[in-house]
Amino acid sequence: MKLVQGTAPVKVASRRVTFAHLRDREEWLGPLMIAPAILYIVLVVGFPFFLAIYYSFSDITLGSRSLGFVGLKNFAAVFGNTNFRTALWNTFVFAVGSQLLVLVLANMLALALLKDFRGKWFFRLLILLPWVAPISLGTIGWLWILDSTYSVINWTLQALRIIGPKARLIWLGVPYLAMGSIITVHVWRLLPLATVIILAGLSSIPRDIHDAAQVDGASFWRHYFQITMPLLLPVAMVALLFGVVFAFTDMTVIYVLTRGGPYDTTQVLASLAFFTGVVGGDTAEGAAISLYLFPLLLAVAIAFLRIARRSEVT
C-alpha cells in the first residue's frame, strides 16, 4: 500500500523538468545542492588564487591598473632582497620552533588530560581559552605582559631575585628575546588545538591494548614509545599539518607584538607580504612573496590526502 503511494507522484509529473520533478531525481538533486557552495568557493578562493599567480608575473601596483607581463622578474627581485631572505629564515625558525614545542607539550598535556580527575572540564576550558579567543586580542594581553616597563614577568623575576632590581629584559625589543616571545605566544595559541586532537587520538586507542602492555609489564616510556606513539601517529600528523599551516602563514601575532622588528628579526613571509603588498603598495611583489609559501602548502595538502586515503582503507 505504502509503495503505491510513493510511486504515485512520479506518474503525475509530466516530462517537463519541473521543480516537483527535480526533487525526485537524485542524480540532479545532488549536484544542484552542492553547486552553490562550489561556485562560491571557486569565486572567492579559486579565482583570487589564480589572480595572485597572475599578479606575481606582472608589474601591478596599488594605484596602477597596468598589468604588464614581466615573467619571473618579481620572484627574482624578491629573492635578491636581503629582507626577503631574512624573512624566509625567520619563517622557518618561527614555524619549526613553535611546532616542535607544540608537539612535545601537546603530547604531555593530552596524556595528563586522558586521566579522569575532579574539575577536569574546568581545566579543559582554561586550556582551550587561547584557541577560541580572537588571536589578535589574546596577543594584546601578551603585549601588556611583555611590556618594556611594566612587564609582570620582569617584576616576578626581580621579586625572585633572578635578575637584579634595576635590570629589565626588553622582551620585544631584543632580537633573540623577541623571536622567543613570538614563538611562545604562538605555542600558547596553538597548543589547545593540538592537545584536543591528540587527546581524541589517545582516547580512540582500544583499552585492551593498554591492558595487554600492562600485563606484560612494559615500563611507562616503553609503553609510550612502542605502543601509544605508533598508534597515535596518524592523528599527531593531522595536528602537525594544521599547526604547520597556521604557523607558516600567520602574521597576527607578529603584527600585534613586533610588526617584524627589531630590525626585521621577527619579520616572516606573511607579514613581509602584507607590508610590501598592502602598506607599501607593491601588489606584484607582495603576491610573489606570499606565493613562495605555495610549495609548502602543496606539500601539506598532499600529506593530508594521503592520511585521508589511508584512513579510508583501514
Added chain:
Amino acid sequence: MGPLARLKYWAADRAHFAIVLAFSIFSAFPFYWMIITTFKRNSDLINRDNNPFIFNEPPTLEHLRVLFHDTLYGIWLWNTAFVGVLVVGITLILAVPAGYALARLSGRWGEHLGIGIFLTYLVPPTLLFIPLSKVVVGLGLQDSLWSLVLVYPSFTVPFSTWLLMGFFKAIPRDLEEAAMIDGYSRLGAFAKIVMPISIAGILTVVIFSFTLVMQEFVYALTFISPVKQYTVSVGVPTFLVHGDVYFWGSLMAGCFIASVPIAIVYNFFVDRFIAGFTVGAVK
C-alpha cells in the same frame, strides 16, 4: 596496597595535578591578567613597587566607562555581530545542502569532492588577501563591512560543509528511506526529517562560523580603513594601541569582553570540531 605503593601512587597523582595546573596557568594567565588590569586604577598599574598580581588600591570601573564612552568599542562589537550574523546565514545556506548532498546523494566522487572542499580551508588568507583586496576595490566594497560579508564565507563554508557531511553521514539512512516510502520526496525527507534532528550539528556550525568571524584579522585589516567600520579584532589592536600612551585598563577590558564569553559557549561544542579536524584519522 603497601605503604610504598601508596606513596608512589600519591606522588604520581601530585605530579599529574602539577602538570595540569602548570598548563592551565600558562593558558589562562593572559586572561586573568586582562581582567585584573580592567579593574585596576592607573596609579596602581604604573607603580612598579606594587605587587602587580593583586589590587593595591580599590578597584575601579573607570576603564570600562572610557572603553564604552570614549572609544568606538561599542560600534566595533556591533559591526562584528553584523558581519557574524550575515556570514553565519550565508554559510548555512551554502553548507547545509552541500553537506547533505555529499553525505547522501553522491558516491565515490562525492567523497573526493568533500576532501577537495576541505582542503580549500587550508588555503590561508596570506595567499589571498592581496588579490582579494583588488577584487574588493573592483566591486566598490572597500572600507565597507560588506567586503567581509563577501569574503568570510570562503573559510567558513569549507569547514562547515565538511563538519555537516560527517554529521549527516551519522544519521541512519533508514529514517529518510522510511519517509520517502511514506510519500515524501528526497528534498521533503531532508527538510522534514533530517533537518529537525540535525539541530545540534547546525548549531555547531553556527558557533564555529561566528567564532571564526570574530577571530579574523588579516582581511579586516587589509580591506577596511575607516575606524568606524572596524571589527573588534582589528579595532582594539590597531586603534587603541596607537601613540605612546597605552590605555591598558580599557584595552584589557576590550580584549576580555570580546574573547571570554564566546570561548565558554564554544567549549560545549569542542568535541564536534575535533571530529571534523581529525578527518577520520580517529575512528
